Amino acid sequence: MDARYTLPDKEGCTPLHWAAIRGNGEACTLLLQGGSAPLLAATDVTGSTPSQLAVEKGHRYLGVHLAEYREKQEGGKWCGKKGHLAFLTSTQLCPVIWSLIIGLVTLFVYQVVQNTSFPPLTVPVAAWSWVVVISASLGLILLYKTTTADPGFVAHGRQSNSKNTSNSGNGERYNHYKSLDSPALWAGNWSQLCVTCKIVRPLRCKHCGTTDRCVELFDHFCPWVGNCIGKGNRHYFVAFLWLELVALVASAGVAIVRIHSAVRAASWASAGAGGGGIQWAIFFVILDIFVLISVAALAITQASQVARNVTTNELANWHRYKYLRTGPDGSFQNPFDKGCKHNCVEALFPARAPTAPVMLAFDPQETMSLVKMEQGQLAANV
Template identity: 40%
Template sequence: MASSEIEVVSSEPKTQKNPAEMPVLDVFSASAYGDFQKLRKFVEQDGASLSKPDVHGYYALHWAALNNFPDIAHYIIQHGGDVSATDNVQQTALHWAAVQGAILAADVLLQNGARVEAADVHDYRAVHVAAQYGQTSFLNHIVAIYHADFDAPDNEGRSPLHWAAYKGFADTVRLLLFRDACQGRQDKEGCTPLHWAALRGNMEACTVLVYAGSKKELMVKDNTGFTPVQIASDKGHQRVALFLANQQRAHRKCWRDKFCIGKMADIGYAPVLLCIIVFQTVLFMNSVLAAPNLTKVTAAVGLWGWAAISLAVGSLIMFYRCSSKDPGYIKRAGDFSNPINTEIIRPVRSKHCPTCNRCVEQFDHHCPWISNCVGKRNKRDFFIFICLGTLTSLLSTAVAVQRIWSALPGLQTEETWIRRVVVQYPSIVAFLFVDIIILIAATTLTKAQATQIARNITTNELANANRYGYLRGPDGRFQNPYNHGCRKIVLIF
């Protein structure tokens, strides 16, 4: 990275003096101060033009847009003002509106033909200017309503996310990440948004970028060979450097990066669990119920055996449901169909899952065994799945033990019985070994989930209770505001 920081070309026009200090003498000052009556006098009585700039190259429409006077902006457009007129750096009135986050004025401009992708001499668009000044609501508005390109690069290859990270506007960073802005984009100097956040020592922006990203950005080097942690250290931002170094160290130690099985971790273990369930079911039918070297199946044993198989089939159905079902993903940018709702409302109990790279409502945990998150929409399916798994393992274990016990009656010692079982029925022993492991795991998970459901709290909230203010009472102690009693919660669930 070059030793110099980003050269910020000011997008903010020079504001005029306070109206009390300077009288309104022309259409420009009238537009800047919102004096509609004098503006009309200058235009309709004195014949002043609204299509010509002042001595600095600024137009009346620019001043009205900057100070968010939509009625004046509309009047200027109706009386000859050009929405595409540019100042001496080719910035339009929309650029000026972005500086102050003037949403109402921007609506007037865009509804009267202004181009949302108009660029100045530095290829800054309105999205860049909004990111430079932390105008998050304005940025979201023009993206949601007018489909502005929130990931467009400027002349130096920097996107709005680069600028928001550099300026330290964490809320703007969150918005852009929510809308899937490219976090790994490198500008002409090879710098990602994380490089620029580290350069300025913006701790909150660095934290948001690291936790929302894939951690690969920690290892990216710019054109001079510097990683974000090296830049932060070089600039003396020790707190940021320590945080990034710890994250980088954890990333390097991650077993996913050291072993081939890491690829499997990205896919998840759902295929493995599916094979285990199917294999155990087939083994149970062939080696426990239908084995020729065992005694004939009685009516009672057959009933319990087929009950176990039915539960296994039910487990497979619920496994498919909870692994394929939407766990409660919060809608992405492209899913906004209502143009009136321009604000992003993120539910309190939602969390961004780094594995799925999506925000999940009432996030419980990411389960690699179903290759999916467990959230608001599939938590019931997940709980039913593990309950069925527990019952299936319990019944099949009981049936298998009964079948062996009835096949080897009257043995003198426990040692002799075990030796005979291992020698004569190795397939049943293999089945029991795997089944008991599943039984222990499923029972533990079922108990934990049942307890949390009864308290109306998620796994994520239990693990990170100290991070969530809504889980602390006035005295600072843990307090769950969603716990309304076991009976009521179970009925709702």
């Protein structure tokens, strides 16, 4: 973990240069994840970068991969991580969602509620119209919270140990190595070691390639909100979806009632005479229902997963995680499911929910592997 991967040799080659020369893609990936990305622009004494050296030595695909990785990291003057539009790049498609929600509410207010071509509002329709505006507004507040909240980032290895270490460098390194002395690694679960964050990830934690951080209870990265969905903001995300679903259903119902009342009042001709009126209301209903179907599917899915205490990532990749293959025949079985009520309380109050361990104590395969490894060490010492 303390290897000086930035130190060049007498030929100006860093470890990343030599991995590219040898065509070792796994070593290149490990070095890039460990922090060697800035070295993609470094040159040796001949003026060649790692990607150029890989192509020169016949490793064309590796060279192209390194060049694309460098381009993605730098991103140019405008869209790079330090470019003029870096903020817009980091928010992903979040501005689109804001524009869509605000646009739908505006269209609803002016072309459905306040449309002069329609009959006067009744009290129930007016009440439901206020429900639409209030729920959509509260949804935007929760969308902002989802985008800006910490999704559950796990501190880096050095950062997590800095609070408990002495000022000496030796003490810091000792505690850092001690933190990596994990039963999960002794049991052979090397996939839990994150070389980027320099930690042994707890169960249910995953490194997000977009944010480049390990996220506790990782669900997925949502480009529509511009943030990971994890333990820290999952409750905001689910509440946002259901509030917007209420707004979409109520607005569709109000719009259909208003259109129906206009037709019954024989005002169709007058509504269409000005080139607007009822046509805009029909357009709103079509757009509203289209968005409603997508939001409903996502809202129901997320609510179901919260009730079962399982994540999107776990359902999609359950065969990769040993802790989910705890059935008698290796079938899917979630050991973190504590019942619908308890699961919902944990999701609603994430600060009170315990962090998942790095290893399940009752996992027979991992326990047996750990015992054999310890026995082998004892035999070697004897």
